[in-house]
Amino acid sequence: MRRIKRVLSSLLLLTLFTVYQAGITMFTHMHYVNGVMLVHSHPNHGKHTHSKTEIVVIDRLSSFHSLEADAPVCIEPVRPLLCHVEVQTEISAAAAVHMRVISLRAPPVVKIG
Secondary structure, eight states, X not given: OHHHHHHHHHHHHHHHHHHHHHHHHHSEEEEEETTEEEEEEOOOOSSOOXXXXXXXXXXXXXXXXXXXXXXXXXXXXXXXXXXXXXXXXXXXXXXXXXXXOOOOOOOOOOOOO
């Protein structure tokens, strides 16, 4: 019985996660309300609008606030990636036809003394 509950709860969480990911991936859209762009996702059919109450609910559900202090996060760059990005590729010179310029002028001469 315990194993059945564990399997069912695992399947329920997997299904919930899959439905959530599909919802935020496939149904994302935006509205402009009072000059502010509101981006959210839910299944819809064509054009639709939201009431002021719905907009407030969407805003509250899509933002996260915590009473805990933020812990400092040390962000280290991925060094192998930077080494790979910083390597410049050699650009071969174009072996095109060079333009020849016929000039009858002598090169400049510097007189010392």
